[in-house]
Amino acid sequence: MHNRAAVMYDTHDIRLEERPIPEPGPKEVLVEIRAVGVCGSDVHYYEEGRIGSFVVEEPLILGHESMGTVVTVGDEATKHEVGERVTLEPGVPDMTCRECRAGRYNLCPNVRFFATPPIDGAFTNYVAIHEDFAYALPDNLSDNAGALMEPLSVGIWACRKAGVKAGDHVLVTGAGPIGLLAMQVALAQGATEVTITDVSPQRLELAEKTGATRAINVSEEPLTGVEVDALIECSGNERALGDGIRSIRPAGIGVVVGMGPGEESRIPLSLIQNKEIWLTGTFRYANTYPAAIELAATGKVNLDAIVTGYYGLEDAEEALQASRKDPANVKPMVVPNR
Amino acid sequence: MHNRAAVMYDTHDIRLEERPIPEPGPKEVLVEIRAVGVCGSDVHYYEEGRIGSFVVEEPLILGHESMGTVVTVGDEATKHEVGERVTLEPGVPDMTCRECRAGRYNLCPNVRFFATPPIDGAFTNYVAIHEDFAYALPDNLSDNAGALMEPLSVGIWACRKAGVKAGDHVLVTGAGPIGLLAMQVALAQGATEVTITDVSPQRLELAEKTGATRAINVSEEPLTGVEVDALIECSGNERALGDGIRSIRPAGIGVVVGMGPGEESRIPLSLIQNKEIWLTGTFRYANTYPAAIELAATGKVNLDAIVTGYYGLEDAEEALQASRKDPANVKPMVVPNR
Amino acid sequence: MHNRAAVMYDTHDIRLEERPIPEPGPKEVLVEIRAVGVCGSDVHYYEEGRIGSFVVEEPLILGHESMGTVVTVGDEATKHEVGERVTLEPGVPDMTCRECRAGRYNLCPNVRFFATPPIDGAFTNYVAIHEDFAYALPDNLSDNAGALMEPLSVGIWACRKAGVKAGDHVLVTGAGPIGLLAMQVALAQGATEVTITDVSPQRLELAEKTGATRAINVSEEPLTGVEVDALIECSGNERALGDGIRSIRPAGIGVVVGMGPGEESRIPLSLIQNKEIWLTGTFRYANTYPAAIELAATGKVNLDAIVTGYYGLEDAEEALQASRKDPANVKPMVVPNR
Amino acid sequence: MHNRAAVMYDTHDIRLEERPIPEPGPKEVLVEIRAVGVCGSDVHYYEEGRIGSFVVEEPLILGHESMGTVVTVGDEATKHEVGERVTLEPGVPDMTCRECRAGRYNLCPNVRFFATPPIDGAFTNYVAIHEDFAYALPDNLSDNAGALMEPLSVGIWACRKAGVKAGDHVLVTGAGPIGLLAMQVALAQGATEVTITDVSPQRLELAEKTGATRAINVSEEPLTGVEVDALIECSGNERALGDGIRSIRPAGIGVVVGMGPGEESRIPLSLIQNKEIWLTGTFRYANTYPAAIELAATGKVNLDAIVTGYYGLEDAEEALQASRKDPANVKPMVVPNR
DSSP states (O other), X not given: OOOEEEEEEETTEEEEEEOOOOOOOTTEEEEEEEEEEOOHHHHHHHHXXXXXXXXXXXXXXXXXXXXXXXXXEOTTOOSOOTTOEEEEOOEEOOSOSHHHHTTOGGGOTTOEETTBTTBOOSSBSEEEEEGGGEEEOOTTSOHHHHHTHHHHHHHHHHHHHHTOOTTOEEEEEOOSHHXXXXXXXXXXXXXXXXXXXXXXXXXXXXXXXXXXXXXXXXXXXXXOSOOEEEEEEOSOOHHHHHHHHHTEEEEEEEEEOSOOSSSXXXXXXXXXXXXXXXXXXXOSOSSOHHHHHHHHHTTSSOSGGGEEEEEEGGGHHHHHHHHHHOTTOOEEEEETTO | OOOEEEEEEETTEEEEEEOOOOOOOTTEEEXXXXXXXXOHHHHHHHHHSEETTEEOOSOEEOOOEEEEEEEEEOTTOOSOOTTOEEEEXXXXXXXXXXXXXTTOGGGOTTOEETTBTTBOOSSBSEEEEEGGGEEEOOTTSOHHHHHTHHHHHHHHHHHHHHTOOTTOEEEEEOOSHHHHHHHHHHHHTTOSEEEEEESOHHXXXXXXXXXXXXXXXXXXXXXXXXXXXXXXXXXOOHHHHHHHHHTEEEEEEEEEOSOOSSSOEEEOHHHHHHTXXXXXXXXXXXXXXXXXXXXXXXXXSOSGGGEEEEEEGGGHHHHHHHHXXXXXXXXXXXXXXX | OOXXXXXXXXXXXXXXXXXXXOOOOTTEEEEEEEEEEOOHHHHHHHHHSEETTEEOOSOEEOOOEEEEEEEEEOTTOOSOOTTOEEEEOOEEOOSOSHHHHTTOGGGOTTOEETTBTTBOOSSBSEEEEEGGGEEEOOTTSOHHXXXXXXXXXXXXXXXXXXXXXXXXXXXXXXXXXXXXXXXXXXXXXXXXXXXXXXXXXXXXXXXXXXXXXXXXETTTSOOOXXXXXXEEEOSOOHHHHHHHHHTEXXXXXXXXXXXXXXXXXXXXXXXXXXXXXXXXXXXXXXXXXXXXXXXXXXTSSOSGGGEEEEEEGGGHHHHHHHHHHOTTOOEEEEXXXX | XXXXXXXXXXXXXXXXXEOOOOOOOTTEEEEEEEEEEOOHHHHHHHHHSEETTEEOOSOEEOOOEEEEEEEEEOTTOOSOOTTOEEEEOOEEOOSOXXXXXXXXXXXXXXXXXXXXXXXXXXXXXXXXXXXXXXEEOOTTSOHHHHHTHHHHHHHHHHHHHHTOOTTOEEEEEOOSHHHHHHHHHHHHTTOSEEEEEESOHHHHHHHHHTTOSEEEETTTSOOOSOOEEEEEEOSOOHHHHHHHHHTEEEEXXXXXXXXXXXXXXXXXXXXXXXXXXXEEEOOSOSSOHHHHHHHHHTTSSOSGGGEEEEEOGGGHHHHHHHHHHOTTOOEEEEOTTO
């Protein structure tokens, strides 16, 4: 067994190197990684070297949308067997702070999250993780689907915050992987009209193929005449957010998932007041993995539909550049043992 | 134009007679009824002459799951046109009481509800109703579907109370029309496992055909090994309720839709305490019709699938007896202008 | 009986004139006004001639925080007797629109609201109002208290949205009448720490006298070291809002009550995302009057404590100028029959 | 240092014996107990030897409402100092199960809870506890108050479930210590009318002294004419529960805190349906201690008011018999180092 890793040394500088195989702790399992999705945040670290206050100061392994096969089980770990395919929830919280005790473990200030400095991620052959954060995958799910439980969780979390229910109308702004999956979850949760916006014709086409009832290219036509129960903002674009908020019905909900460029944003606050709209944001997710796995396993969401390319570990850098080069390359996958 | 009506004079005594065509008030529309579903409550009045404190003391027209065509529009009514197909929300509240002002108009103590003494229902050719309680039907929906927006609303309301969301496991006890439709709504709202119970093999078969992931004949096998996020009790049976509550996970929700025989019931209260389960019931529904129409129009629920027979107005009594004679006759429809 | 009214003809132009006594409709009561609070929105109309899209284009009677004595009862009105002291809820919604049916009657697009063009307000001797929007006052409440049920309702509504509960820490930004009353409601609803900010020492002093556990003059010291479950923003100031949002704990709630100068505002959106804060606003209130009356009658809030001056109808213009001239004059009252 | 303990060997058999002083684990603190309240569940174990499925099979130390002084701090514990007065949250959950991850740690199936077989309680001189479940007490709180944070937490939890807010009317059935404290919390959380019922004149008198707006001796007069937003049932009596549910307004909430004699109870289920009442129960509490301490420290609740007697460790048995002998002896305290 060797453990190779695609290590980010600096912006635009990824190096393939040999790393020791991690030793799983007593409650951990060692997982041989089989598939890792490339996320916008990986791309952001690769290009900018930081996301907000998180700065890459030491060599860092990127990748946090991952799955693999259990190869070793820690002495006190009882939940998994060698050979089991598992998907990995990439953030392990402390489970003692106020947020964890209140069930908001995604807001734990001490969480250790894959590919967030200084914690390494999954563009590597082997990863050790606490057994509670690995989840068995049903046989009818592909490796890709297993890895994409992570962005699916983001979509589930957004739809939970949005309170989507049968008969709702939903607006998703931004048809990247998160927007596309949030859209599928909204449909699975009963939305009867889901409008999605983007500026990429290919992404909008994919949105329509995967269920959007209306797709609007906002570089060509304005977003008008839409009144929705919930907005799920996935573009990180201030104008999309403003137009989105203007589309929310009285007492509706806006959930901001996409991250904008700075700390502050301009929003139509008077509308939030006059229509008593609720606005919130999501930071990762909590308690979503079991639902994610079932939604995919029952066919209520289709994760394979958004996979657009495969890359070996040695091509991780190419994978990180893929989406920017071609917006149609929505979800490149890194396959470490290719 | 003649207005015939199937009038209940006493238990087991329905008579077809001529009635004056109602004169719509200024904000009302006159509707020619085209389809009416037979509901368990109609059957109950027919057989017992009362439901709880509601007693049939004067001749009463039954039927409250109805749709038809607008034939006259009141002077001040502006929402509908002659010729429009509409489904009728059968309860018109006062919109001034505390409950109405709080948005709980289904709990209005002064509501006038079809086929609830002394208010007449829809087993007749013509009905006048406030324009706000008639809703236009899309062309792709059948007359049956239009009439069945009413029991679908019951299912939607139950699922709203149950808070069904993507990935939930749901137990529906009782596979009559309400149970079958609540089940479909639960699936449409994202439930990935829906277990349904009944004692009729035909009803369970229909449940499986329309989406149940598991159907249990509780006359043959006990309800065990099921842990659900939400119970939707649609049988009115005390034992089903008890077994259902025992199946709810900690902090889960039980929604009692089916009406039992008396005012009181025995329930496993200690479980409600130890697991902090929330138990509630539904009384009709509020603000459900737009969602109901969209769920049916988008194919997320299939209303035609539960229709099992057609009866003219002159056969209304036969329609009222149909379900009891044959449990497989889940939803007999009365077609007044047949 | 004469009916005098202080009528706004233009900005800074109030004229006292004789008006016909209104004829109450069948479900209305005629009320002789005894006390009216001056609200910031009255001042805004007086100074700017408009609030957002509401423009004073015809002569308008200002004043919407009012109480009085019933002098005539409409033919079909049954809820009040001549001589009864009543407080008036100044907005009468249509009770048929989607918002009203959902219980959000404050968001009714067709509401007729006192002193909002073109609907006249209460700086006058006689007003007619639907009986459902007049509420009997207990004898132990002063006329002032009766009139101030309106701003108290704003505070109650804000605290309901904020979900204040026993043991919560709350930040109120802005110690004008709304901030002061929201603060009192937060304390009454169990908050154990309520920090209030303003730039007026007199207002902050009043805040401390009426229960604030900490009062910060933000013109002198920055708002730091405060972490709250809920923010209630009552200043309309963008910086106060930003600093307030920065003070909200993870998953806490911010309620924006104060109106800013424009449609848009800059807010620290990334914090709302990273801490999953919920932000909303209030527009008036719904279903608050019974609670308001009881809170005052039981002494849980003290409305008289914020009254700072009395003006006859002929001095209404002076009353409208009072707060701007002297920030300590928090709540001037107009007493029409003085 | 010696460690004495009042050990229950069998029903009606408490023996004072010497026990080894517990060795605190690395994250634990050793606490010298100064005050312990006697709870109804202690009495129940003493008299019946069991509560539901929890059976006293080995000698057990009772007592779980406790506070004391930190005397030793574990190697890795950082939150407390020697000499600090602390109140003890008596249940330590596993923080890894589904319930804990969702923030419902009170429903953790693996919780280790004081005085619940086979876990020992606090009728002893020394107890070791995880540092996260000890909370520093402000100086202005008495030892009694420190111990009674536990039953206060039960009251807070009930009021959270009941959603008590400003202006609410609340019914508390049962004026034992839990009912009395739930009542105080309801008042602190804004309830303007709190009716309390019991059959003991002394308990009702204490209720009135501590804030009840109405106290009804249901052995003398029936509970009628009360309509409340929330019921908090603290008597464990089926009739009180039934009458209580009949007093809940449409869409109100009933919270069952008192434990009945068996697994099942008869309830007026048809009312729960027709009025869409929400019924739930409480099992201990979660995330309440910080709020409890602040409510007491700010004087919003008065814990000392319910203390009715003091007993040394050698008189623990007498303390356990006190309430049954004299219902006015609402809350006997065991003071181990007396």
